[in-house]
Amino acid sequence: MSSEFGNILHISVFGQSHGRAIGVVIDGLPAGEEIDLEALQRFLDRRRPGKDGLSTARKETDIPDFLSGLEDGKTCGAPLCAVIPNADQRSKDYGELQDKPRPGHADFTAWAKWGGHADMRGGGHFSGRLTAPLCVAGGIAKQILARRGVFVGAHLASVAGIPDRRFPLRPTAELFEEVAARPFPVLDQEAGERMRSAILAAKNDLDSVGGVIECAAVGLPAGLGDPMFGGVENRLAAALFGVPAVKGVEFGEGFRAAALRGSENNDPFTVEDGCVRAETNHAGGVLGGITTGMPLVLRAAVKPTPSIGKAQRTISLSKLENTDLTIHGRHDPCVAHRAVPVVEAVTAAVLLDMLLEGNHGTF
Amino acid sequence: MSSEFGNILHISVFGQSHGRAIGVVIDGLPAGEEIDLEALQRFLDRRRPGKDGLSTARKETDIPDFLSGLEDGKTCGAPLCAVIPNADQRSKDYGELQDKPRPGHADFTAWAKWGGHADMRGGGHFSGRLTAPLCVAGGIAKQILARRGVFVGAHLASVAGIPDRRFPLRPTAELFEEVAARPFPVLDQEAGERMRSAILAAKNDLDSVGGVIECAAVGLPAGLGDPMFGGVENRLAAALFGVPAVKGVEFGEGFRAAALRGSENNDPFTVEDGCVRAETNHAGGVLGGITTGMPLVLRAAVKPTPSIGKAQRTISLSKLENTDLTIHGRHDPCVAHRAVPVVEAVTAAVLLDMLLEGNHGTF
């Protein structure tokens, strides 16, 4: 069992990059939830490659086809299955790769695991393309959460080391929408320009860059999550490492906290309008794995796209000898910006799952 | 369900800091495994507070009592239960804390969740003390792994921003043992001295510091882990965020990878002695969630101990008004060094669980 997560809300992703279709089964959605398919499509479009040279030239319309679980635009309690056909497959680009694992990709590990039976054309089941069905699930979760006053948003915290501003102490649903509507999802658009230049420069060098995504959720009740291994952090991290290219996950100050003193990192509690709040949010809205009611803040590190145009050293699996590889075909000089809605999607799905468990008393 | 993890090997931790006892149930251990109780005790002693002023003055011998699962020093197939009595409880130190949640602790979130019924004396079930039974489980897992040629070790990658060296490309079991035998678990002992000074300085200021732990596992087969949400990273992260005070987890270059180019971050494959290896290990031994056969390398960020001697702003839960709090009692000016074996323990337990699943072909 691998391509699945969730407890009450269970999400199973299937498909290979160059197979017939990719898709998702979502089991455990509450019944009677209206799904705004146009809004969902707008959300899905945020992860599609753009026309600005920052992304792959592969063209996919990525319109999900709902086979079950939706009746008259509403969830009906039964598992929802959405399928996205694979249209623009150019498998001929990938012939040499059968034998030569691309550095930084799962080609070798899939081969080690599945002994040559893996369908690794275009990255196979490990392809970033599998994030499209994830976004179907997460986009639906976002709509259901929003109806309950919980909003999830994200931006590029950095690309190639160029930082965006951080989210304010109390980001709003409006801010999330504003960023989501931008062609490049940053708070500081000038920083965004520099990031884009860095991506294009890498592309020009037949190379790639990575980035960090900051995601926040507002409107969560305090008390969500269970101690130790059932915490919000545990469950979000477990799911977020399922997004291809994510190599690190942190909450609140995260790794920066390790260099702070307790007096700097602790968030003083305070009473505001009769509610318990924190003056700062270094904890990222989570203490002991359980939400404080402050915004949940996390960051995910996305490595530079392993597919680059430069020649690389690799091996021949059949001959077990060293060789060189130059990857042709279409690839993204950076995937971090396209991964922004994916991180939102996964975060939303995990949070909805936890809220549906109903053992926190206030949802 | 919260204080548990694992699939084939399932670990349940119980107890509160000032309750009668803490302990662990380990279900799914292979039968017939000899457990070296002296070696296990030496491992447990590594997380006990030392006498050097770097840790709490609370004294606990922490000798586990095995109620089940061990016969004649060997596992017998049935679940193993180990109990550690709580000896040195000074609950009177904690009276005021009933009403005043300590900033940075789970006091408030436990209250939000459990409505005042939580036993939060000494941190209750959220206390770092619960890492003792975790170390029982992980120490046993380490012995079983070692018998299969898999070794897990860790060191302090940094304290208060002061960095240790990183692990070499191919750390050895000997290196792990060497570091484990040191009173302060670093590679560069001179850096260790500076870390210790930073801890004592913070203590002197009635403050605390955090740190980063780097953990590695060698001897793993290639092909361990499942795609997407069943990967080695997903499952390790899910468990590691269960270690109190961990706020970030990364693999290989982790967050640094986000600032690298693909040509820098990709690890070229090469054939060595007829085996597939990587020339570098920026991936930390994991691609697509599946092990490459190179050393698994991860880092966990530990926040500065929230218990500090300085006065802090907090609230009264009963009066819902702002107030001040000065925490008395014993606490650690840093927990990162004591968390080193805990991170090893959790890593070992997760890896053994995954190896026992047996769907990778080579264990």
Next chain:
Amino acid sequence: MSSEFGNILHISVFGQSHGRAIGVVIDGLPAGEEIDLEALQRFLDRRRPGKDGLSTARKETDIPDFLSGLEDGKTCGAPLCAVIPNADQRSKDYGELQDKPRPGHADFTAWAKWGGHADMRGGGHFSGRLTAPLCVAGGIAKQILARRGVFVGAHLASVAGIPDRRFPLRPTAELFEEVAARPFPVLDQEAGERMRSAILAAKNDLDSVGGVIECAAVGLPAGLGDPMFGGVENRLAAALFGVPAVKGVEFGEGFRAAALRGSENNDPFTVEDGCVRAETNHAGGVLGGITTGMPLVLRAAVKPTPSIGKAQRTISLSKLENTDLTIHGRHDPCVAHRAVPVVEAVTAAVLLDMLLEGNHGTF
């Protein structure tokens, strides 16, 4: 999470009877397994309604469309998704049923759970039609098991109280095939004739009958299953109660054992050709939840089809008052014979899942 089962091998079923399609995602199949699609189709055809008046007149070709997970006729490691379109839907037959829950069906409980949002046309997600994708999963599992020497077969142990012979002490793969090839799956064909008459008599009375299915698996190693809640019985029962209309599951002598004495019910051990065997198999091949190496034998009780042509008392959900209901449309006077391959399918899927866990040593 509901329409799913399995640990290493995870099976998710989706679809509604009158929705666009039904299907299944199978995650965790070993890679490189050849799937004989013609043999699979023959297996699926066993549960399709026949032309002999014993079953519904609904016509569905039920040919699965594989969207992922199969490459060149072999499993590729990635999750397999198979979709079966719904062709012959006559939803107009079901208008009145929106408001009047059919006795013995899930109409009322789905309404209680999902508050009127359920798509219950034709039984919705609770329809026996959902057993078609289950048979896709189980049919694949059967092929993989057979390659490892494990064979699963079943027959009608009784219909309307008319008993078939029981399986012999050591049924063979050949016997399983022989029964499977028959239009009516019994050992004693004369008893089968009487069962068919009973079904037709019930149909003639606008009524229905039930039956019991006996299923066996041979070739299993001893030592499969875990104690207490992880046993073969626990996991098979949990899955078998997912087959619509199953109301009882028993192993070996099952309920009959309750009326035996220990000296009658105990199976003496004996050595045969250097192997440990039992002289009898009242235990059904399971002791303490773990396989003995003798044939696994279970029985599942299938209730009479709740859809009958006779007028029945029910209520109007909208008016909350008593009313009558006569169900028109097509239905099966008995589903037990069609459920025979379904019980085989579920049994095979659970057994393969347990074998893949690999903690029994000999698979």
Next chain:
Amino acid sequence: MSSEFGNILHISVFGQSHGRAIGVVIDGLPAGEEIDLEALQRFLDRRRPGKDGLSTARKETDIPDFLSGLEDGKTCGAPLCAVIPNADQRSKDYGELQDKPRPGHADFTAWAKWGGHADMRGGGHFSGRLTAPLCVAGGIAKQILARRGVFVGAHLASVAGIPDRRFPLRPTAELFEEVAARPFPVLDQEAGERMRSAILAAKNDLDSVGGVIECAAVGLPAGLGDPMFGGVENRLAAALFGVPAVKGVEFGEGFRAAALRGSENNDPFTVEDGCVRAETNHAGGVLGGITTGMPLVLRAAVKPTPSIGKAQRTISLSKLENTDLTIHGRHDPCVAHRAVPVVEAVTAAVLLDMLLEGNHGTF
């Protein structure tokens, strides 16, 4: 993972019959629930062997020792651990059994699984003794359920083929208490006398008898349970087969339904006091895996105790040859009556778990 069940409420049982102690960890209990320890002890005493010759002569006081999770008599949110020491162990009685597996026991299957490392003294982890900690968990669950208006009770439906009356259509909490207070848990005490005679007759013959337990739960909301594999029946069956000696589980009419016609087995709906009810309850309160709001009714078949005084044929594991075995030591001529509270306990634990999941709307 084996000796555990539950999703939100997770129960792990540990211990061997002749080890130091047996016990249970219960994770996920709601906080603030008062546990009446005296009532719990009375419940536990129901499964203890009596002094009437109907049970083993082994004497155990079976008073649980609470190590965690209870503060001032209330649950505190953290996992509850209860330990029961093993007092009266006579391991010398079991010497010969190391090599000679007892027919009908798990001795051989544990050996097949764990290769001789199993601690099978007194049945080891497979012993009926492990039902004592199960009763701790279930007894606590019963108290929490009762506070929410849900009551669970059971009686002996038959012993040695001698039937008790069945529960009435609507059993009450009072009836459950009345039966529970009797030394022999039947509805028809005259039938009970005949059952007792049958047990004593079997004992006199150095033999044993089995029985069937009928269990009911009243006060459940309609809408509890999920379709297909997440139903009430699936989850109860999965747990009930964890009770040693259970070989069959059925709901409502169960196996009898297979011989009924649809018109006999369907329960007409009716409106009573503005609520939807069924006129009969052949479904046992479950349709499509989901509760109807009618009493939940199930039966579990308990095989005759495999430990009998008569000589039996078995094998020598070391010599792999046939031999005879006469079991000395203390054993129960029947365990069905002692298993009555165990079935209640497991049923209560599963139901509480499902109610805590909170996806049914009305709890």
